[in-house]
Amino acid sequence: MxxxxxxxxxxxxxxxxxxxxxxxxxxxxxxxxxxxxxxxxxxxxxxxxxxNAAARSLADRRSRTIGVLILDLHNPVFAEILDGVQTQVRREGFSTMLVSGGADPVLEQAEIDTLLQFQVEGLILISHRLAPAALRSISSEVPTVVVTRDDITAPRLDTVSNDDIAGAGLAVDHLVSLGHLQIACLTGGDNPVSHARERGYREAMARHGLTSHTHIVPGGLTDTAGYAAAAEALESSPTALFVANDIAALGAIAAIQDAGLIVPDDISVVGYDGIAIGGLRSVNLTTVVQPLAELGHLAAEHLVARIEHPQSRARHTRVESRLTVRGTTTRAVPVSR
The missing domain is CATH 1.10.260.40 (lambda repressor-like DNA-binding domains)
Structure with a gap:
């Protein structure tokens, strides 16, 4: 020895x-x-x-490794999607290498270049901030699946996403069914997912004949951004808030409480994503739930299929959300339109 x-x-x-x-x-x-x-x-x-995995890769010309880029390591949505990815990847006999560019497209490209140097067999991007040209170039070089976004297409680029327009509609439908008319939307900032949720809010308000009550407040996807947006929204006395994600919804609830108001007696709040923390008894958030683990499972399945059949047509899979009603919404005091 x-x-x-x-x-x-x-x-x-x-x-x-x-x-x-x-x-x-x-x-x-x-x-x-x-x-x-x-x-x-x-x-x-x-x-x-x-x-020696490196030596084996050279001999077999296969690394049995998949690279995963995650947009934001601090966002629990992406962590729950990643859990689904890794569960399915292991079933398929692959391992994963995880990187993050911190929502910086330059760093994301650098991290992906590093993954490619390690001869990963495919990439799963759990959201990203890459330019369309960069993403198309990457997908032409290595099998690639994008999760949560489907706004950029390429001949062999697969996507798995949630129907955010329909999901936002579920939130508005629920609030309208409770008698709410003054429903403000706290947006998630300048990104494709938040744009789709804002669009879903606008369309649902119009469907209910509430276009004149549409109230958009620019926000973000953090609790701090949710707090600031809610503080601004309160100036117009809404009876309900639809917030772009659950984390921002927690910030919005804090702003409502700091203003001396009670959730849901004074203002109802609906979040989006269905992260685990929203189900805690101390939070009890009504929210639009994405099947986060399923998004990860599907992404891994699509990528393995792409690795085995690299020339197949691109697949774009969209999953449906569901509304989970908890303790942050209740009936509004009836008012006339």
Whole structure:
């Protein structure tokens, strides 16, 4: 045994077999008898041998590794999607390498370039801020699936997203059913997902004949942004708020409480995403729930299919949301239109 990390030669010597037989056994080849495999695995265990993934990749010309770019490590939505990705990736026999560019397109490109240097077999982008040309270039080089966004298309770029327009409609429909007319929308800033949710709000208000009551307040996807947007919205005395995501909704609730008002008695609040924290008893947030784990599962399934069939047509899968009613919405005092 060498003084450094044990090698495949050490395993072969300990087991009394050839290096090639060790290699076949560790890969699970049916050409190796069960008796020989048991001896080889025992020798590897005794030595503490770990296969060299880089060397195996060179030999097999496959890394069995998928690169994952996550837009924001602090956003629990992306963490729950990632959990779904990794669960499905493991089932498919792959491992993952995770990076984040912190919503900076330059850093995102640099991180993706690094992943490609490690010979990942495909990429899953859990949202991104890349320019269309950059994304199309990446998808032409390596199988790629984008999760949460479907605004950029390319011949072999697959997407998995939520129907944010319909989801926003569920929130407005719920509030209108409770008698709310003065419903303000706190947006999530300048990004495709937030734009779609704002559009869904506008369309739903128009469908209910409430176009004149439409009230858009610029916001963001953080609790701080939600607090500031809610403080501004309160100046127009809404009876309900539809907030672009759950984290911002928590900030909005804090602003309402700091103004001396009660949720939901004075103002109802609906969030969006369905993150786990919203279901805590102390939060009890009414929200539009995305199937976050399903988004991750589908992304992984699509990517593996793309790896196996790289020339197939692009797939664009859109999943539906559902409304979960909890303790932050209630009936409004009836008023005439």
């Amino acid at each position: 060498t003084a450094n990390r044990p090698t495949i030669h050490d395993v072969a010597s300990r087991a009394g077999v050839s290096k090639s037989l060790v290699s076949l056994a560790l890969r699970g080849s049916p050409k190796v008898s069960e008796a020989s495999r048991a001896v080889i695995l025992q020798a590897a265990a005794e030595l503490g041998y770990r296969p």
